[in-house]
Amino acid sequence: MFYGFILKRKLAFAGFVALVIIATTLQNITPYFFKLFVDEIPKLNYPGLIKLLYMFIAVNISGLLFNIASFWVGDFVLFNSAKEARLKIFNYIQSLDFAFHTGKSTGSLISAFKRGDSAFFTLFFEIHHRILEIVVSAFVMFFFFLRLDIRIVLFAFLSVAVTLVVTKFIISFNIKKRSIFNEKEDEISGILTDNLINYETVKLFAKEKWEENRLKDKFVGWIKALWGYGNSFRLIDFSIGAVTNLGLFLILFVSLQNAVHLKLTVGDFVLVTTFVGLFFSKLWELVFSLRDIAKTYADIEIYFGLLDNEITVKDPEKPVKLGKVSGRINFNNVSFSYKDGKQDALKDFCLKIKKGESIALIGKSGSGKTTAVKLLMRFFDTTKGNITIDGIDIKNLNKDKLRSLMGVVPQEPILFNNTISYNIGYGLPAGKAGKENATLGEIKAVANLANI
Ligand SMILES: Nc1ncnc2c1ncn2[C@@H]1O[C@H](COP(=O)(O)OP(=O)(O)OP(=O)(O)O)[C@@H](O)[C@H]1O
Ligand SMILES: [Mg+2]
Incomplete structure (x- = not known):
C-alpha cells in the first residue's frame, strides 16, 4: 500500500535511489583516503600528498552535492505521495456510512490520521535514506576489506547478520508493546476530545472533578503500558551493544595480528579502524532506524487499515436518472434494526405521502421517527421492505442525488x-x-x- 503511492512516480523514485547510492558511495570512501595519506607521508612526497588532498576534497564535495540532489528528488516523490495518501483516506472516510461515523471515536480517528501521516514521512526517510545508506556503506567497506583479509569481511558481515536477526525478534516484541501503548493513548485522547466537545454538559452537572478522576483512572494503565514500551528499548540497547562489541573485538583482533606480522601496512590498519568505527556507529543507527520503522509500522497499518472499512450503503451500479420529482414518498412495510443496537427500531412501517402533502410524524421518544428519516436519506438501508420516491426504489438512486432532493x-x-x-x-x-x-x-x- 505504502509503495502503491510511492511508485506512482517510478522514474523519479528510481532516480532518487540511484542518487542515494552514488552519494553514499562517495561519502563513504573517506577511510581509503586516510589510508593513502598515512602510507604516503613516510615517502615525503609533498606534491603527491597535495594531489591526494585535492582529490579527497573533490570526492567529498561531489558526495555532498549528490546527497542534496537525492533529498531533493526524494522529497518530490515523498511530498506528493503523502498528499495523495491523505486525500485518498480522507475521501474514503467521507464515503463511509453513517453507521461508521456514529460508531467511531473522533479522537482516535484524528490521532490515527495524524500518526499515519507522520509515519508515512518517517517510513520513507528511514527506509530510503538511513537503511539504504547503511547497506551501501556496508558494500563499500566490504569491497575495501576484501583486499586485506577475508576474515575481516566475514566478521563484519556476521555482525550485521546477527544484529539483524536479534533486532527482528526484539522489534516484534517492541511493536506489541507499542500497540498496547497506542490503545491506552487513544483512550486518553478519547476522554480529552469528549470532554472538550461536551464542556457545556460537564459544567451544567458540575462534573469537573468527576472528569478529572476519569482521566486519572485511565493514566494507571497508560503508565504501565509506557513502562513496558520503554523497557523494550532497553532490551534492544543491551542486545545490540553486546553483538557489536563482539564483532568489533574480532575484527580488531585479526587486524592487529596481521599488522604485527606485517601483512597490513599502517595505512591499512587506519583504513580498518576508520571503516569499522564509522560502520559500527551506523549499525547502531540501523537498529534505531528499524526501531523507528517498528514504531511507525503499527501506525501506518492503522492508517491504511481505514481503507478496509466496508461501505454497506452502496450506490447502485446503474443508477436511475430522475427527471423532475413530484415528491410522492412511500414506505412499504419497512423494517430496520441497528447493527449491534436496537432490533426492530422500525417494524413493518407503511406510509404514503402524496405530492405536495405536508405531514408530521408524531410518536413517543424512541418510536423510530428519526430512523424513518435516516432511512429515507439512505444513511442506512432498510432491513426489510422498501422506500420509493415517485415509485422509484431509493436504492436505485445515487446517494448524492437522493440527498440533494431533500432539505433538512x-x-x-x-x-x-x-x-x-x-x-x-x-x-x-x-x-x-x-x-x-x-x-x-x-x-x-x-x-x-x-x-x-
Ligand atoms: N445509532 C443507533 N444505534 C443503535 N440504536 C439506535 C441508534 N439510533 C437510534 N437507535 C434506537 O432506535 C430506536 C428508534 O430511535 P429513533 O431515534 O428513531 O427514535 P425517535 O422516534 O426519533 O425518538 P425521539 O423522539 O427521542 O427523537 C430507539 O430505541 C433508539 O434507541
Ligand atoms: Mg428523533
Missing part, C-alpha cells in the same frame, strides 16, 4: 468554523442546478427570508 433542518444547529455566509451557502446541495457554490445574492435572499 436538524434539531441541533451545527456551524462550521467559518463565516455565516459560508454556513448558509453550505446548504446548497452539491451540483444542484449544475452549480458548485451558492451566489452571494442567493445567500442574502435566504438570509432575509429567515430574518437573519
Whole structure:
C-alpha cells in the first residue's frame, strides 16, 4: 500500500535511489583516503600528498552535492505521495456510512490520521535514506576489506547478520508493546476530545472533578503500558551493544595480528579502524532506524487499515436518472434494526405521502421517527421492505442525488468554523442546478427570508 503511492512516480523514485547510492558511495570512501595519506607521508612526497588532498576534497564535495540532489528528488516523490495518501483516506472516510461515523471515536480517528501521516514521512526517510545508506556503506567497506583479509569481511558481515536477526525478534516484541501503548493513548485522547466537545454538559452537572478522576483512572494503565514500551528499548540497547562489541573485538583482533606480522601496512590498519568505527556507529543507527520503522509500522497499518472499512450503503451500479420529482414518498412495510443496537427500531412501517402533502410524524421518544428519516436519506438501508420516491426504489438512486432532493433542518444547529455566509451557502446541495457554490445574492435572499 505504502509503495502503491510511492511508485506512482517510478522514474523519479528510481532516480532518487540511484542518487542515494552514488552519494553514499562517495561519502563513504573517506577511510581509503586516510589510508593513502598515512602510507604516503613516510615517502615525503609533498606534491603527491597535495594531489591526494585535492582529490579527497573533490570526492567529498561531489558526495555532498549528490546527497542534496537525492533529498531533493526524494522529497518530490515523498511530498506528493503523502498528499495523495491523505486525500485518498480522507475521501474514503467521507464515503463511509453513517453507521461508521456514529460508531467511531473522533479522537482516535484524528490521532490515527495524524500518526499515519507522520509515519508515512518517517517510513520513507528511514527506509530510503538511513537503511539504504547503511547497506551501501556496508558494500563499500566490504569491497575495501576484501583486499586485506577475508576474515575481516566475514566478521563484519556476521555482525550485521546477527544484529539483524536479534533486532527482528526484539522489534516484534517492541511493536506489541507499542500497540498496547497506542490503545491506552487513544483512550486518553478519547476522554480529552469528549470532554472538550461536551464542556457545556460537564459544567451544567458540575462534573469537573468527576472528569478529572476519569482521566486519572485511565493514566494507571497508560503508565504501565509506557513502562513496558520503554523497557523494550532497553532490551534492544543491551542486545545490540553486546553483538557489536563482539564483532568489533574480532575484527580488531585479526587486524592487529596481521599488522604485527606485517601483512597490513599502517595505512591499512587506519583504513580498518576508520571503516569499522564509522560502520559500527551506523549499525547502531540501523537498529534505531528499524526501531523507528517498528514504531511507525503499527501506525501506518492503522492508517491504511481505514481503507478496509466496508461501505454497506452502496450506490447502485446503474443508477436511475430522475427527471423532475413530484415528491410522492412511500414506505412499504419497512423494517430496520441497528447493527449491534436496537432490533426492530422500525417494524413493518407503511406510509404514503402524496405530492405536495405536508405531514408530521408524531410518536413517543424512541418510536423510530428519526430512523424513518435516516432511512429515507439512505444513511442506512432498510432491513426489510422498501422506500420509493415517485415509485422509484431509493436504492436505485445515487446517494448524492437522493440527498440533494431533500432539505433538512436538524434539531441541533451545527456551524462550521467559518463565516455565516459560508454556513448558509453550505446548504446548497452539491451540483444542484449544475452549480458548485451558492451566489452571494442567493445567500442574502435566504438570509432575509429567515430574518437573519
Ligand atoms: N445509532 C443507533 N444505534 C443503535 N440504536 C439506535 C441508534 N439510533 C437510534 N437507535 C434506537 O432506535 C430506536 C428508534 O430511535 P429513533 O431515534 O428513531 O427514535 P425517535 O422516534 O426519533 O425518538 P425521539 O423522539 O427521542 O427523537 C430507539 O430505541 C433508539 O434507541
Ligand atoms: Mg428523533
